[in-house]
Amino acid sequence: MTTTAITDQGAAAGTRAGAHTGSAPPARRFRRGPGTGGGPAGDRTPRWQIYLPLGLYLLFTLVPFYWMLLFAVRPAGSTSLVPWPATAAHFDKVWNDLGFAVFFRNSLLVGVASLLMTTAVALAGGYALARFRFRGRNGFMLALLCSQFIPGALMLVPLFEIFRELALVNSLWSVVIAETVFQLPLSLILISGFIRNVPAELEEAAWVDGCGRFRAFCAVVLPLLRPGLIAVGSFAFVHSWNHFLFALMFLSSQEKYTIPVGLNYTIGAESVDLGALAAGGVVAAVPVVIVFAFIQKWLIAGFSAGAVKG
Amino acid sequence: MTTAHRSRRPEPRPRRAIRPAAAVALTAVLALTASACGNSGDAAGGEGDGKGTVEFWDNNGGVRTPVWKKIIAAFEKKHPDIDVKYVPVPITEVQSKYDTAIAGGGLPDVGGVKTADLANMVAQGALEPVGDRIEDGPLKGRLSPGMVASVRAAGGEGDEMFSVPTSANQSVLWYRTDLFEKAGLDAPDDWETFYEAAEKLTDAGDNKFGFTLRGGAGSVAQALDMMYAQSGVGTFWKGGKTTVNAPENVEALEKYAGLYKKATPAADLNNDFTKMVAQFGSGDIGMLLHNLGSYPDHVKAFGKDRIAGIPLPPSADGAPRTIPSNPVDGLGLFRSSDNKAAAWKFIAFAASHEMNSLWNEEAGAIPARTDAAGDAWVEDAAPVKAAMESLNDPETKIVQLPYELPDWNHISKAGTEPDFQKLLLGEMTAQEFADKLAGLLNEARAEWNEQREK
Numbered sequence: 001m002t003t004t005a006i007t008d009q010g011a012a013a014g015t016r017a018g019a020h021t022g023s024a025p026p027a028r029r030f031r032r033g034p035g036t037g038g039g040p041a042g043d044r045t046p047r048w049q050i051y052l053p054l055g056l057y058l059l060f061t062l063v064p065f066y067w068m069l070l071f072a073v074r075p076a077g078s079t080s081l082v083p084w085p086a087t088a089a090h091f092d093k094v095w096n097d098l099g100f101a102v103f104f105r106n107s108l109l110v111g112v113a114s115l116l117m118t119t120a121v122a123l124a125g126g127y128a129l130a131r132f133r134f135r136g137r138n139g140f141m142l143a144l145l146c147s148q149f150i151p152g153a154l155m156l157v158p159l160f161e162i163f164r165e166l167a168l169v170n171s172l173w174s175v176v177i178a179e180t181v182f183q184l185p186l187s188l189i190l191i192s193g194f195i196r197n198v199p200a201e202l203e204e205a206a207w208v209d210g211c212g213r214f215r216a217f218c219a220v221v222l223p224l225l226r227p228g229l230i231a232v233g234s235f236a237f238v239h240s241w242n243h244f245l246f247a248l249m250f251l252s253s254q255e256k257y258t259i260p261v262g263l264n265y266t267i268g269a270e271s272v273d274l275g276a277l278a279a280g281g282v283v284a285a286v287p288v289v290i291v292f293a294f295i296q297k298w299l300i301a302g303f304s305a306g307a308v309k310g
Numbered sequence: 311m312t313t314a315h316r317s318r319r320p321e322p323r324p325r326r327a328i329r330p331a332a333a334v335a336l337t338a339v340l341a342l343t344a345s346a347c348g349n350s351g352d353a354a355g356g357e358g359d360g361k362g363t364v365e366f367w368d369n370n371g372g373v374r375t376p377v378w379k380k381i382i383a384a385f386e387k388k389h390p391d392i393d394v395k396y397v398p399v400p401i402t403e404v405q406s407k408y409d410t411a412i413a414g415g416g417l418p419d420v421g422g423v424k425t426a427d428l429a430n431m432v433a434q435g436a437l438e439p440v441g442d443r444i445e446d447g448p449l450k451g452r453l454s455p456g457m458v459a460s461v462r463a464a465g466g467e468g469d470e471m472f473s474v475p476t477s478a479n480q481s482v483l484w485y486r487t488d489l490f491e492k493a494g495l496d497a498p499d500d501w502e503t504f505y506e507a508a509e510k511l512t513d514a515g516d517n518k519f520g521f522t523l524r525g526g527a528g529s530v531a532q533a534l535d536m537m538y539a540q541s542g543v544g545t546f547w548k549g550g551k552t553t554v555n556a557p558e559n560v561e562a563l564e565k566y567a568g569l570y571k572k573a574t575p576a577a578d579l580n581n582d583f584t585k586m587v588a589q590f591g592s593g594d595i596g597m598l599l600h601n602l603g604s605y606p607d608h609v610k611a612f613g614k615d616r617i618a619g620i621p622l623p624p625s626a627d628g629a630p631r632t633i634p635s636n637p638v639d640g641l642g643l644f645r646s647s648d649n650k651a652a653a654w655k656f657i658a659f660a661a662s663h664e665m666n667s668l669w670n671e672e673a674g675a676i677p678a679r680t681d682a683a684g685d686a687w688v689e690d691a692a693p694v695k696a697a698m699e700s701l702n703d704p705e706t707k708i709v710q711l712p713y714e715l716p717d718w719n720h721i722s723k724a725g726t727e728p729d730f731q732k733l734l735l736g737e738m739t740a741q742e743f744a745d746k747l748a749g750l751l752n753e754a755r756a757e758w759n760e761q762r763e764k
Contacts, residue, residue, distance in 0.1 A: 076610060077610045077611060079592050097376075098372060098375075153406075156406075156410050156414075157410055157413040157414045158414075160410055160411075160413075160414035160415075160416065161414045161415065164414065164415055164416060169416055244403075245403075248399070248400070248403055248406075248407060249406070249407060249410050252365070252367075252397050252416065252418075253395070253397060254396070254397065254398055261400065262372075264372065264400030264401075264402055264403065265371055265372020265373070265375070265398065265400055266372060266373075267372075267373075267400065267401065267402055267584075268370055268372070268373030268374075268401060268603070269370050269373070269401045269603060270479065270583070270600075270601055270602070270603020270604055271373070271587070271603050271604055271606065271607050272584045272587075273373075274588070
């Protein structure tokens with residue numbers, strides 16, 4: 001639909017131009033052919049070539065989810081392949097006995113705080129990288145890229161020592177700070193790219209109208225960064241939500257643990273409570289699914305904006 | 311256009327203003343990092359006044375949390391001046407958590423420590439010797455000699471003990487009594503019956519198998535159980551070299567690996583214990599080798615009447631059983647603890663007859679307390695009773711696996727598990743596998759001896 005609308009406008013413009021100049025040919029009109037994927041004329045891709053790979057992809061993606069749901073609601077000991085009769089016993093166990101109510105709250109706190117801190121710092125740093133030229137900027141960008149190759153596990157001991165000196169061990173802040181630090185390189189690179197795509201002239205126009213730099217940034221640049229902010233924020237939230245290592249290492253109290261640590265409680269040395277593990281997995285997956293359901297169109301817009309404009 | 315934009319963009323901040331700020335920030339970070347060094351896991355700590363807070367890390371958190379909470383509640387009732395801060399650590403990452411705390415500080419007063427992890431922690435000086443405390447208190451003479459021997463061997467410091475054993479696990483040959491009865495087979499209490507049953511219960515076309523083996527994570531430990539139990543070789547080292555590639559062990563390994571796909575599902579190639587137990591619980595499979603820990607899963611899947619568990623058969627009729635040592639779980643007192651007196655009270659309480667029995671009943675494991683052998687729940691749990699009797703039988707030959715070698719975990723897992731899969735697939739012979747494993751072990755032992763001599 002979108003393609004047709006755009007090309008029709010193009011064709012109309014071409015016609016108008018041709019009428020005006022009397023020489024330019026009309027723009028090529030694309031059309032949807034029957035049984036095509038909506039590509040240019042002549043590109044008659046059979047539907048099965050689109051739906052079969054998509055179907056296979058969905059199979060591989062959704063079967064594990066089905067498995068998780070099945071085990072989560074199936075009574076212990078059942079071998080049924082359909083989730084009926086259903087039971088809420090596993091959810092009751094993880095939520096009340098294993099303490100997922102507390103873990104969920106902690107994960108939410110860590111996720112939201114990491115999101116806010118990462119986005120705020122990435123905005124400031126990204127603006128500096130995009131708008132200012134200073135010695136070492138390229139080197140700094142390179143260092144940011146290189147930092148992506150350092151596994152978090154390698155930094156555990158130094159980070160642990162620093163947090164201990166700051167009396168932050170066994171505080172959710174230690175996890176928030178560590179998550180923010182590890183999210184920042186990618187977030188900075190992404191945000192600086194988005195800011196670079198906003199013409200500097202817009203800011204300059206705001207300055208001419210009497211705005212200071214901060215107000216011009218807030219009034220002019222920030223609204224245009226919505227896709228970028230959503231992309232960076234969602235990455236920060238989801239990464240913090242799923243991350244296991246920092247929460248386990250920097251926290252030493254059951255009341256402070258987050259959901260990924262709680263999930264591991266269902267795995268014992270000699271046995272695994274698959275029902276509880278699956279129910280915990282559902283509890284862990286729901287917020288992420290909801291987040292992506294709401295932000296997906298902004299996320300895709302953000303990615304395509306970055307892809308086209310570089 | 312880009313150049314034009316750049317030329318109109320805001321001017322950079324003067325460098326002079328940046329330099330001092332950067333220098334201050336850098337100095338602060340370096341100072342912070344430098345000051346953070348120290349107070350590592352081998353700090354001396356102190357006895358304390360026997361009161362206050364004791365921090366305890368449970369090395370199988372989640373699964374064992376309910377029983378530990380009961381024990382802690384009972385302890386705090388008996389010792390109202392001591393609070394136990396309970397930290398459940400998931401078993402999958404407990405070693406990493408200890409390692410980080412040893413390197414960075416923040417170790418607890420008491421922690422669950424298995425013999426498989428003991429050598430690493432002793433080598434880093436993290437654990438306090440507890441031999442004297444055991445001798446001077448109510449635990450003296452009350453702990454299973456087999457488990458005490460395992461703890462001593464795993465610590466690698468002669469007769470010194472670095473943990474109080476609380477529990478042991480043991481490999482059990484689980485079998486489906488209903489399938490055996492239907493096929494007219496006797497219990498697999500000798501190796502001939504075992505292999506015969508594995509073959510007779512297999513009908514691959516109908517998705518029925520006589521046995522399921524562990525081809526993925528943990529495969530080598532299980533293979534060692536099968537090798538030594540069949541061969542009857544009673545020691546892991548002989549003349550400074552490992553017996554892993556002794557001809558009797560190679561022959562046993564060949565027979566065991568030969569079961570793959572003949573009497574087992576092809577998917578066994580990637581089985582870790584989770585998949586293996588789940589597969590046994592949901593299919594028509596006659597036998598499984600796994601430890602006591604999966605007993606509740608089997609009962610859940612089949613009911614008590616359709617499942618039985620026996621120790622691995624002796625190598626020959628009338629011969630004593632040969633059992634490779636399974637990891638012994640225990641409680642370690644950390645050297646860095648500032649409150650060792652209170653921490654020891656907690657350890658002694660948790661290892662008392664009543665509490666040790668309670669813990670092992672919930673875990674379905676073998677209690678370390680010898681006086682728990684006659685407890686009612688042991689009498690009712692036939693597999694536990696049989697395992698306990700075989701473990702405590704003076705005739706039983708216990709092959710002490712080299713947990714004391716720092717490289718043991720690597721060698722027996724990532725170092726050789728891919729080769730075991732090659733063996734199952736016929737890309738490697740049993741002799742080649744055993745020789746490679748033996749080579750790695752001999753090398754690791756030589757290195758360990760060299761380090762100790764220094």
